[in-house]
Amino acid sequence: MSLYQEARAALRGASFKPRKRFGQNFLVHEGILDAIIRLVDLSPQDEVVEIGPGLGFLTRRLLTVARKVWAIEVDAFLVERLRLSPLGSHPALELRHADFLKVPLTDMLPPGKVKLVANLPYSISTPALFRIFDFREHFSLLVLMLQKEVAERLIAEPGTKAYGSLSVWFQIHGQVLDKISVSPEAFFPRPKVRSMVLKIGLHREPLAPERDYSTLRILVRAAFGQRRKMLSNALAAALRRDSAEVALTLRGAGIDPRRRGETLTIEEFISLAQALKRTGLTAES
Secondary structure (H helix, E strand, C coil): CCHHHHHHHHHCCCCCCCCHHHCCCEECCHHHHHHHHHHHCCCCCCEEEEECCCCCHHHHHHHCCCCEEEEEECCHHHHHHHHHCHHHHCCCEEEEECCCCCCCHHHHCCCCCEEEEEECCHHHHHHHHHHHHHCHHHEEEEEEEEEHHHHHHHCCCCCCCCCCHHHHHHHHHEEEEEEEEECHHHEECCCCCCEEEEEEEECCCCCCCHHHHHHHHHHHHHHHHCCCCEHHHHHHHHHCCCHHHHHHHHHHCCCCCCCEHHHCCHHHHHHHHHHHHHCCCCCCC
């Protein structure tokens, strides 16, 4: 039986209806599943967190190698189905009925680093990614299925339309090591958009120190909140400071105040945040 047939059989006759807000388009392409396993690069010592196991097609592949799989599923129907399936009694599977955005990860995760595998629906991809970055010290590797548009935002370069706060925050924390394009035909039911799987390596240490995060958040919001404004004016409004004072700090950091915020590189965002703190323009200084 193909995975497509298995998915249809699993849902036939059930009161379950795939919900768009949960991104319930189940991956049924054997080749893509195999490719994801290659990207995860499992060893028998690895422990894996899987967000959104769905019908368990990827989960059972992970369990053939990994020492432990912690699967987090928000949908009660799918959790019950997984518990009643052969996977439910697998000694290496820890299945949690929980919302990844709310579950206390520090209470659930083992003390060592784990690999994270996730299929993130568009509706939660941004908050989920920011949460992953907040808990980055728990993860050794990320393999994420994302809508293509979100994936392109992560790797976007300064000055492009896709470049934004998510791009900056991601690139401070990690980099894409490999990627796989996934067509709608790989899913059941078929979505209307293309997806992409990203293999993400986290930097040994974030490019910016944690003590600068508050200033960086203010700076990034100002830079991308008013894209058409000159950076000096956008930042002055965000900090409630005189634009001439802000312009002086920008020049001191080697940045033309007339530039738009969306043109700043990651390195310029980091150095400017440090300059803002040094000159006392932020409330935390």
